[in-house]
Amino acid sequence: VETSARTRNPRGSGTRLADEIVAAAIALIDESNDPAALTLRGIARRAGITAPAIYAHFPDLAAVVDGLLAASFEELRAAVQAALDGQEDPVAALIAAGRAYVEFAWGQPARYRLMFAASGYAPDAVATFTLVQQAITNCVRAGASASEDPHLDTWLLWAALHGVATLDKPERSDYLRLGPLNRPAMLKTLIRRIARLR
Amino acid sequence: VETSARTRNPRGSGTRLADEIVAAAIALIDESNDPAALTLRGIARRAGITAPAIYAHFPDLAAVVDGLLAASFEELRAAVQAALDGQEDPVAALIAAGRAYVEFAWGQPARYRLMFAASGYAPDAVATFTLVQQAITNCVRAGASASEDPHLDTWLLWAALHGVATLDKPERSDYLRLGPLNRPAMLKTLIRRIARLR
DNA sequence: TGTACATCAGTGAACGCGCGTTCACTGATGTAC
């Protein structure tokens, strides 16, 4: 809830409030950790405006959510890209990319779930998929992976990362009586086996 | 929506309507494919009773959902158990179990998502986890798996299956431009690599 | 066998709430003269 009065945007502000609305939606779902909290009125409250003001920028609630999803997929892609850029060695790069992916999901679990619960997510995910596929291909070229089908193996790896991302919220794992598991090492093992790293 | 008049349950019916209410909740989420459809009024409509009648059997909506979750985890465990029982060879058994797990999720995706979105799911999942761990251990004993830590590998496999279960709804995969992937073979490959089958 | 009655599974009306969306409006800002 915003207390101080909002200063109204200047005349030709164009998409400025639109961006603020999407940012408010992101903050709302990330902080409440509950996709059901994503209501038009809730977003408006978070943005410090009244609900009808949103209609000047989006036709309806679904359009705001679309904006949130587009921004989130781009954020995910950028996180994976940054992880890849930070490593010289192709194996280290692939593992860093996997870790970045999972950490994005752990960092904002409700938003991540929403991204992949929506039925039309795939086009937005292709860019990230391509990054991972290229990372595996780089491992193969360097002689570090025995993958015979990087495309298929990217798919398998993606599915596994998605599973870790959504199943293994660290605070839950105690219930599964997993003992003192070493999470980074586990993730590395998973990536090594699926991507057939040597 | 039920049209004909319901015949009222006999006197000492005990948990009978309670079971019918849970069954109605399951039918509702499975058919609507939308967790938001799980409302108390919706469940009552589906069960052919009025909403207040539910309160004689459950304290509130959350209790009905708890009943749905308990029944669903038992259904999942039974499906995996049945798959294991149908195979002599331990490797075939493990693969059949993985397939049964994923098919349960594909068969009722909204319900499966709800099962693992709830924060306290883990105790209910332990029984199934134990089955898979035993299946891997059987492979190791038969000399068919190189796993050195079946508990850890069960965890990795579970996460991967969960990822396939929730990411790879078949009707979506075309968006990801996966081409004509052979799903059963993919799943088998994934299980083989993670469980280190020979 | 027949009748009065207690039981209790389920009903129907009502409540307050937050929701998405609409509509007429207000008032600060930039521009024309």
Add this chain to the structure above:
DNA sequence: TGTACATCAGTGAACGCGCGTTCACTGATGTAC
């Protein structure tokens, strides 16, 4: 430089809806006599 005015970002009240939950009740069923 000063004033009238058009623009338009955002407001406030209102709508109908489905929700969870409450309450007093009804009426078929089983039992006591």
